[in-house]
Amino acid sequence: MTDSEGGPDLSKDGPEDTIAPAASGDRPLVVVENVNKHFGELHVLKDINLTVDPGEVVVVIGPSGGGKSTLCRSINRLEPIDSGTIRVDGKELPKEGKELARLRADVGMVFQAFNLFAHKSILENVTLGPVKVRRQGKQESEKHAMELLERVGIADQAHKYPAQLSGGQQQRAAIARSLAMRPKVMLFDEPTSALDPEMVNEVLDVMTGLAREGMTMIVVTHEMGFARRAAQKVVFMADGQIVEENTPDEFFTNARTERAKDFLSKILTH
């Protein structure tokens, strides 16, 4: 691959196997049904229903405290739910144990704070899951990891530690770490909110590239540009409910609900 000055390399398609397979069949990949969740007295998810098809990109948007992170975290069971079901590729995640760990590996997660393993090099961060969870050979894992790091434009940082990288580079490394598990779906919880403005685009570009290649994604973000460019669906969440589901264009220009219009007027005026 050619030099890309450390920026993500999106112009060309990488090796066929670099990015995970989408899904097996035409059925929805993620099905969230009647999900409820409380934190003590606080009802944070109220009867949530959401379906995500293979290859679909869904952007979740809404006011702070609306339950967007909680929904994301419930989908790979970082948070337990009180009632309802969440199925990924037809399978409901078990409550706990080894089986949960194994199935959870099929759902990639990218966090606002990157959460790279601070005591491991970037390359080790990316190979850890394949080696320890998928029981894949070390050499094979490293080869795949280097392809992924190349893909997100930080192959030259492979032997550094997370603290030595800029925020944008760390987030791209975190994306590579998730991709290394060949997940069926990827969750992004405000992946660019902790970044300096000049680094936002390098991460969004990687995500746009993933979307184009058919990765199924659920993305919590307020980046309208990304939503319009990459998403097929916008889900507006407020007070623990899904208030509106719409196409990105419709949503941003002509939202159906008052609640969404009100929210948009606030984020658009400053």
Next chain:
Amino acid sequence: MFDFDPFFDNFDEILNGFAATLRLAAAAAVLSLIIGTLLASFRVSPVPVLRAFGTGYVNVLRNTPLTLVLLMCSLGLNDILALKFSDTTSTSYYWWAVLGLSAYTGAFVCETLRAGVNTVPLGQAEAARSIGLTFTQSLRIIILPQAFRAIIAPLGSVFIAMIKNTTVAAAASYAEVALVTKTIVDKPTFADGVIPLFLGVAIGFLILTLPTGYFFGWLAKRMAVAR
């Protein structure tokens, strides 16, 4: 008064005493590290029974005087209940002293390590879980290695305290340097010079503990995790 002859007259015996102290301290360092790590793992585990066991253990051992713990081992378990490690009396007392001191120090190692676990951001564990590591894997590969690096310096203090605590093993009939010193002073032929003798032994302890402190301080700097 400050004639160090009594120290050097008994130098061989004192040196043997220190060797015994060192044997006890070294074994207790290893064993207490193992016990402390296990206990800390219990205390942060999602299994309530393990957590309760860890908490109970730490509360009991940390709040019992070490002398009592060691007497329990030597008099109670070894002598009265005749639970012996070996037919050789001194060997049996040695292992009981190691066990008692490690069981006690392990509680402190556990609490230090738990403080270390708290320095590891929650996101590290979440990321570990999200790539499919089990609880034990994430503890072993992600959390504990970072926790250990954060507590190297305080762990040094725990070990220094432990080295000094070996003197209490005298109560458990183990002939470490304090017991040897006492035996020397109690000899009918020993006339004068208790203070120089004690000073000599104290300096001997400094020779053990000072480098321990420096070593752990150096290691802490070297191993610090950059965030």
